Amino acid sequence: MIQITMKKDLNTIQSLNQKVDLVMDGTSFLGMGNYGKLMIGDKAFEFYNDRNKRDYIQIPWEEVDYVIASVMFKGHWIPRIAIQTKRNGIYTFAAKHPKQLLRAIRPYVPADHMVRSLTFFQVLKRNFSHLFKKKGNKNG
Numbered sequence: 001m002i003q004i005t006m007k008k009d010l011n012t013i014q015s016l017n018q019k020v021d022l023v024m025d026g027t028s029f030l031g032m033g034n035y036g037k038l039m040i041g042d043k044a045f046e047f048y049n050d051r052n053k054r055d056y057i058q059i060p061w062e063e064v065d066y067v068i069a070s071v072m073f074k075g076h077w078i079p080r081i082a083i084q085t086k087r088n089g090i091y092t093f094a095a096k097h098p099k100q101l102l103r104a105i106r107p108y109v110p111a112d113h114m115v116r117s118l119t120f121f122q123v124l125k126r127n128f129s130h131l132f133k134k135k136g137n138k139n140g
Helices: 098-105 120-131
Strands: 003-006 020-028 034-041 044-049 055-060 064-072 077-085 090-095 114-116
Antiparallel strands (some): 077 090
16 A cells, blocks of 8 residues: 555654665655655655655555666666556656665566666657557458
8 A cells, every 4th residue: 555645643654664775865756846855665665755744655565566767868867767556656756866776676676677768759659650550440
């Protein structure tokens, strides 16, 4: 279960992780960009907002389907990563050191579920090929 909550009592916020592997500055793009801390641990991927401590995202590793990295300039720059969950959609984050973040995620997500996103030209090519593709005859 993914928790995106706004709770009234600050004392009820608890991390899902027993052991923390990495904590770094990051941005969540859920709605407006929110600055905060990204936390990678043994049980979950977590984001805690700097300004509003009641605003946080917790994604358990069992719920993560894919980790999608937006890679530019042949891997020299990774502007953002996205976490696609099994039931609740895609959450996008940016990190201060994205390669370090992806290395910390690697032990918890299978290698075939860590993928690169499509480039701008791959998206254009796919859309043009679908646009000019002949439609099959429904009557046989």
